[in-house]
Amino acid sequence: MSSPLSFARARVPALRTTMTGRDPSEGHRAATPLELLFDLCFVVAVAQAAAELHHALAEGHAGSGVVAYAMVFFAIWWAWMNFTWFASAYDTDDVLYRLLALAQIAGVLILAAGVPRAFELKDFALVTLGYVVMRLAMVGLWIRAAVEDPAGRAVARRYAIGITAVQAGWVARLALADSVGPAGFLVMVVAELAVPLWAERFRGTTWHSGHIAERYGLLTLIVLGESVLSATLAIQAGLDRGIATGKLLSVAFSGMLIVFAMWWLYFARPAHRILTSNRAAFPWGYGHYLIFASAAAVGAGLAVSADHETGQAHVGTVAASASVAVPVAVFLFSVWLVHVRPHRPGRLVDTAFLAGALLVLATPLTSVALPLIALITASLVAVGVVASRDAPS
Template sequence: MSSRFQRAPGDPERQRATSLELFYDLVFVFAITQVSHLLLEHLDWTGVGQSALVLLVVWWAWNYTTWVTNELDPESIAVRLLLIAVMLASLLMAVAIPHAFGDRALLFAGSYVAIQVGRHLFLTFAASARGTSERERAGRILAWFAFAGAFWIAGALAEGSTRTLLWLIALALDYSAPLHLYWVPWLKRATGAAWQVQTSHFAERFQLFVIIALGESIVLTGATTSDLELTGERVAAFAVAFLTTAAMWWLYFNYVAAIAERRLELAGDRRTTLARDAYTYLHVVLIAGVIVSAVGDELTIAHPGDHLHGWRLAIAVGGPALYLFGHSLFRWRLTGSPGWKRPAGALACIVIGLLGGSLSALAVALLTLAVLIAVIVGEYLGGRASAARGEPTPLEALDQPGLPS
């Protein structure tokens, strides 16, 4: 890499997140909270769609910065200033989220476009020397963001369904760009080799975003409970909400995170494509599952004895189901197989939703927690059985050629 602000030489597989990156992430704790509140206040088709769009925008802003800092040195003064500027724009974008489809549409869309276009203006004209592959790559991405940015701004200036349509076009352009490797007419097609993924740093950054989402769930649970009378049912609902979040943490960090990082490290010339698919695209499904689950927890804590129906019931079971489904997709992309325990768990959550109209909110929450625990226990027992047969763990199998992994 020939960037003027590239990371310091060293073992690329031992690079770790810096304090500036952790500071940058604080804005997204607030942004995720804003998305949760938007969904909670608009539990209908329109609200769910708007919340999904806003989450995808927030994710895309964070995700691209992570790819940039995977190559650039956050200790460089220029890169520090860039991140702080992006952080400020991200904060403005987060502030606008509750009224992103109303009177703050231009602030929301304008902040997002400023993040994406501004970052890649820096990469194209300041961070890369003339004639280098880094400048050409950054220029391609800048062209895509500038083109999509016109639709974002036009949508902000429009109203109603016209705004929604223009923003959906812009979002489709943003999310399809990596799949086309930022193809630009009259330029030679780029390849995955144009990006260098430093595995340990890259995987850690996405793991930290999962922590951000789980942390927001804890904050929402605590904040909701602190404002209400502490009845026996409510305390039970609070405990179930916390244990659900803990189960989600366990499902990701017990071994999935480590295995995924190792697979990425061993991917060779497929690493960029694997990083794009498994992390850039599929991790947002996990994040969405955590957010929806947090909203469901808030509904349960507020009304533990009530019967949930419609969107409230769908949200209560949909969060854990979406989270487990995201895990299945993640594993499928990494290994070629979705497994069966987590898809079965997602299906069980859906069944609870179909039958849950006759149950209290607390009972539904207990059943979905039981599903998550069953998946954890099932995987633990499966691992014990494999160890008893003398088989390597999934992580050990990756380092033993010829063994199934």
């Protein structure tokens, strides 16, 4: 008679030692502990970028702060996204795979350490070093896939060649003058975005729609949590200074409702239903840059609003309110565009999202911007609930 332990071992799938494409219809395809660690470490860099954005906005340097934030966040998001889709298709969870994934985590921690210099000194050397470490580790994974997966060899080779070439471009960009640095950055972004389109032009990788939807959802949760933490720390700082005004409490309560509504709106519809092909997946995956970046920026904006109410920010009421309104509006529009609209939710939901984003942008012109933003986002949740009830089953 077999023991319960031997029965449990028999139920565990054998460890995959060859990197071949996984079955895209595989059942029970869930995020692994390594992927969860990957997300948590990447959010360290997100938190650094959001913190620096908070300081830049509070000091009245919105232009330079937003540009630096967009640049740093692209590096974090793109490296995360590339590993996520690769893992969905080729995860073996063996020693070599784990080591190359951990090397990418080391790279993002290097990047995180360079975020303050990027914002304050416009020095992107350390950020670039961390990024290149992540991307070259990704090249190692693609080379292994090219060697061990005959069916996907051509695709894997294109990825390895394309990523390596683009990394040389990122290093070369460091030699450009500051005046042309942003233009060079945009050129390199286009090159990065083009690599998957080129590599998977004739044959796509075998990613798993349910796994991808879960991975994106998990990062959304963590980024929203980081926003809550940023706002909480700013409010706590005000309370520690003995400042407990009604306006500060309004920031806290409104911020809580805004983040709750953002969570509800994102998770109202299952993403795996629309991830049916590369044609649907590419705009969905790429569009999440705006979703993730705006979600993290909301936390920075709430912190600026808290600083404003406690006299710590060097900006006026309109600017402080806009630091929340703009990222919330971007979040609403981007969630609607890539995450809600493909489900064909109906004219009521489509109109509500677009009108909601525009109304949020107008709230800084009022004296109660944050409560109004909370009301608008909560109203969108209500519209979605009503629409889902009225929709045919």
